[in-house]
């Protein structure tokens with residue numbers, strides 16, 4: 034089909050793709066450039082190049098603290114979100130029960146709430162309950178938004194799960210728990226893994242929910258914002274670059290793992306036909 | 307069959323879904339070591355029946371007795387039975403060996419013992435030994451079939467259930483696998499309960515066949531009995547192409563076919579039989595020269611003919627009714643299409659059935 038397309042059409046597709054890629058990634062490149070100056074302020078074009086701010090950033094105790102907080106929140110969110118979302122997805126896609134269709138809609142609704150409003154309402158709630166804002170409340174806030182996303186991601190895998198696999202294992206003498214551990218969990222693993230990746234990255238990069246709910250603790254996106262508003266140094270783009278590249282790297286590795294898992298599965302679909 | 311004791315007894319076994327009765331008061335004794343096949347049209351309740359026997363579905367009422375003990379409340383993982391699914395339900399994340407060994411692993415059998423048993427089963431089922439570490443997803447349809455059977459046999463069940471495991475397989479391979487399955491049945495001496503849509507498949511493999519219709523077991527018998535002595539029109543039609551005439555009783559061995567306005571010599575009319583159907587198999591019908599050529603005779607028009615491998619099938623129209631006559635190719639009928647022909651049969655070759 035492609036080979037039949039006229040040349041001008043192919044060129045147009047390429048031009049369009051290039052434009053989109055540049056549009057999306059040029060700001061990221063600027064971030065990188067901005068981090069590689071040795072002067073205090075961001076002046077374009079850069080006159081004095083250097084990695085001074087990279088060294089300073091990596092040496093900073095404050096930055097280490099930021100990483101720890103962000104990682105801790107993202108890690109807790111991932112573990113809790115995946116656990117809730119897995120069973121939520123089973124209820125969502127696997128079992129037929131009264132009220133399932135309403136549940137399917139309600140559980141996905143938080144995805145579409147404006148996050149700043151969600152953050153504010155959670156803050157009001159936590160205050161009403163007399164809780165002190167900290168990374169723990171932020172974990173909870175993130176979960177409200179991330180569990181639905183995670184549920185959706187895992188549901189896709191659950192939909193393609195053949196319930197006969199569980200029945201076969203049960204029939205072969207396995208207990209319910211063995212069925213879950215030996216069959217359900219490993220077969221759903223690619224979906225669970227994607228869900229975990231989503232949960233981690235969405236929590237890692239989240240700003241609006243953290244802003245309202247972290248209290249005295251600070252995450253990387255919050256810090257970046259605060260520094261932009263007041264007290265800019267090229268340490269900001271350094272941190273931004275590290276945070277973004279780290280996330281992208283994680284995504285790539287994760288994607289590679291999923292592709293590998295899927296490829297192994299793909300063979301099964303072919304031989305079933 | 308080595309012993310005559312029943313291994314499985316069903317007593318008034320019933321399953322309802324809401325107000326719908328999927329399986330209705332089934333009574334059946336399965337003999338130890340028997341190959342029993344359940345046939346029936348789609349939706350007749352075959353799968354539901356099997357799922358109750360494996361323990362995956364609970365019975366609404368009635369009893370399931372295994373060697374005399376009621377097992378209704380025994381969950382599937384505690385029953386000494388195992389099912390081969392239509393989809394096979396092989397574990398896609400496991401190798402051939404791991405699939406076969408699954409039940410042994412669950413029982414905490416030592417890995418080397420497990421492996422030895424798996425390899426032994428693979429040899430028995432003609433799976434190459436080097437398939438042991440092969441991903442089950444890379445196996446062909448026939449190989450996957452054998453892996454599924456090996457996995458079930460490794461569990462060492464007293465009864466194996468099969469829910470149309472061959473239905474998605476092409477004709478030639480299916481014939482091979484049917485034979486292999488029959489061989490395995492013989493070698494293991496286990497009780498096999500098999501579901502199929504295809505009576506042909508049932509005929510080849512079974513010791514006995516049970517025909518299901520709308521949740522009920524309408525007839526149980528040997529393949530020979532089902533074939534030559536169907537009790538109802540439904541069973542007779544299920545077996546394949548047959549000629550069926552609506553008849554009413556007229557004498558001790560005479561019936562009347564109103565459609566053709568003739569009296570027909572039939573097998574002895576059972577007491578109480580007033581109206582029903584007379585069934586004549588296509589191979590029992592023949593073309594005759596004159597009316598004295600057979601005990602019964604009808605005049606019609608040769609309408610069409612089909613070559614079916616070694617046999618030829620002729621369609622003969624009598625009034626609005628199409629009769630099927632089947633002949634071996636060597637004995638092909640010389641008539642031309644649209645010829646007027648006489649078809650006939652003898653009373654002993656016909657069967658009286660009820661609705």
Ligand SMILES: Nc1ncnc2c1ncn2[C@@H]1O[C@H](COP(=O)(O)OP(=O)(O)OP(=O)(O)O)[C@@H](O)[C@H]1O
Pocket residue numbers: 323326328346347348349350351352353354355503
């Ligand atoms: N879980 C269920 N809930 C409601 N109805 C059901 C359920 N399972 C089966 N049935 C109904 O029971 C009837 C018998 O189904 P069953 O699957 O046993 O038929 P079958 O003989 O195996 O058919 P097939 O040859 O198509 O597999 C069908 O009408 C089906 O719709």
Ligand SMILES: [Mg+2]
Pocket residue numbers: 352353354469
């Ligand atoms: Mg079925």
